[in-house]
Amino acid sequence: MRMKGGLFHRFREWMLDHAYWMTLGAVMTVIAASALYTRGLEQQTTGVQAAANAPEVTETAAPQMEATLVPLATLAPLSLHSTLRIGGTTVWPVSGGVIRGFDGETPVLWEALDCVQLHAAVDLAGEDGEEVRCVMDGTISGAVRDELWGWRVAVAQTDGQQAVYAGLAACDVTAGQNVTRGQTIGTLLERIPCEAELGTHLHLELTQDGERRDPTDILPDQPKGTET
Secondary structure (H helix, E strand, O other): OHHHHHHHHHHHHHHHHHHHHHHHHHHHHHHHHHHHHHHHHHHHHHHHHHHHOOOOOOOOOOOOOOOOOOOOOOOOOOOOOOOOOEEOOEEOOOOOOEEEOOEEEEEEEEOOOOEEEEEOOEEEEOOOOOEEEOOOOEEEEEEEEEOOOEEEEEEEEOOOOEEEEEEEEEEOOOOOOEEOOOOEEEEEOOOOHHHHHHOOEEEEEEEEOOEEEOHHHOOOOOOOOOOO
16 A cells, blocks of 8 residues: 555656646746737837828928019010010111111212212111110120210120121110120110211121121011111
8 A cells, every 4th residue: 555655646746747847838838929929019019100200291292482583684675666676696776677788899878978988787777865785695895986986886796796886875885794685785876977868877787707797697587667
């Protein structure tokens, strides 16, 4: 009976030990599973928080820029008595059309000077005191006044040619000044002394490398109603 009691006692201790280790294993498994589950929840929470921190969309997604009006530098305002004629990169300088054309070969009579000579320029009709507009962008290369022509203003144009505006009563520009097409450079004289027979007009010359050229080659169409 003692032997049987000893075996029973050892068997009972073994069962208790086995149950202990089984219980301990189950507890460790539960702890590990709980840790993994908690970690997963933290990762999900972190992702949700990052999304929550994204910038909010406002009613105006971008700042509104204030509109700025930029005037065209090469266009001048219209005067009351003339019309600005625009063509390509040039403008018609005064209100009237050609009253004496370019001729670099055949001499013509200059009544005011009582002589015959070439007229390597064009004369454009205008009104006394009318604004004279720059034909093309450029730089004022000279501005002088003499008894025969009134004010003579020379413009070194951006196309490499030089234009001379003669017959001005007043000059609004100075040498070295940059000018743009359509900009007022002066006003017309009532009569050019050396061409007094033609009335109020602009005497316009054009040269390139010292050679006289016909200014109408770079001007836009002649204003309607001024054809001669």
